[in-house]
Amino acid sequence: MPNRQLAENLRYLRKKNGLNQDDMNTILNISRQAYSNYENCKRTPDLDTLVRLSRHFKISLDDLLLRNLRTLDSSFNSFDSYEGIREASVSYPVYAECQEDNTSVYLTLEEMNFIMGLRFLPDDKKQIVKGFVNYSKPE
Numbered sequence: 001m002p003n004r005q006l007a008e009n010l011r012y013l014r015k016k017n018g019l020n021q022d023d024m025n026t027i028l029n030i031s032r033q034a035y036s037n038y039e040n041c042k043r044t045p046d047l048d049t050l051v052r053l054s055r056h057f058k059i060s061l062d063d064l065l066l067r068n069l070r071t072l073d074s075s076f077n078s079f080d081s082y083e084g085i086r087e088a089s090v091s092y093p094v095y096a097e098c099q100e101d102n103t104s105v106y107l108t109l110e111e112m113n114f115i116m117g118l119r120f121l122p123d124d125k126k127q128i129v130k131g132f133v134n135y136s137k138p139e
Contacts, residue, residue, distance in 0.1 A: 007041035
C-alpha cells in the first residue's frame with residue numbers, strides 16, 4: 001500500500017528544491033511515469049530508490065517516510081522531543097545503536113565519519129582526542 005506521507009514529502013522536497021518531475025527521473029534514472037506514480041501515491045519506490053532519494057535530499061529515511069516535512073520545515077529552529085532526546089529539528093542520515101547500554105542516536109555523516117576515523121587511531125592518539133573532547137573550561 002502506497003505511503004501518503006511519502007508522496008506528500010516527495011512533492012514538497014522536489015518543489016522546495018526547484019525541481020520538476022523530469023529532473024527527478026534524471027536524478028533517479030527512472031521513467032517520468034514511475035516518479036509521477038510516487039508523488040500521486042499510486043506506487044511506492046523500492047528500497048534502492050528510497051535510499052537514493054534520501055541521499056539526494058540529505059534526509060533520513062525515517063523523516064522521508066514518516067514525518068510531515070512541510071510542518072518540520074516551518075519549525076526548523078524549534079526543538080523537538082524525540083525518544084527522550086531534545087535536539088534541533090535537522091535531518092540525520094545515519095542511525096547508530098550502542099550495544100552496551102541499548103541506546104540509539106541519529107548522527108550526521110560528518111559525526112559518523114569522525115567516529116569511524118577515531119576507531120583507526122592508535123591508542124595514544126585516541127587518548128589525546130578523548131582528553132580534548134572531555135576538556136571543560138575552568139569557571
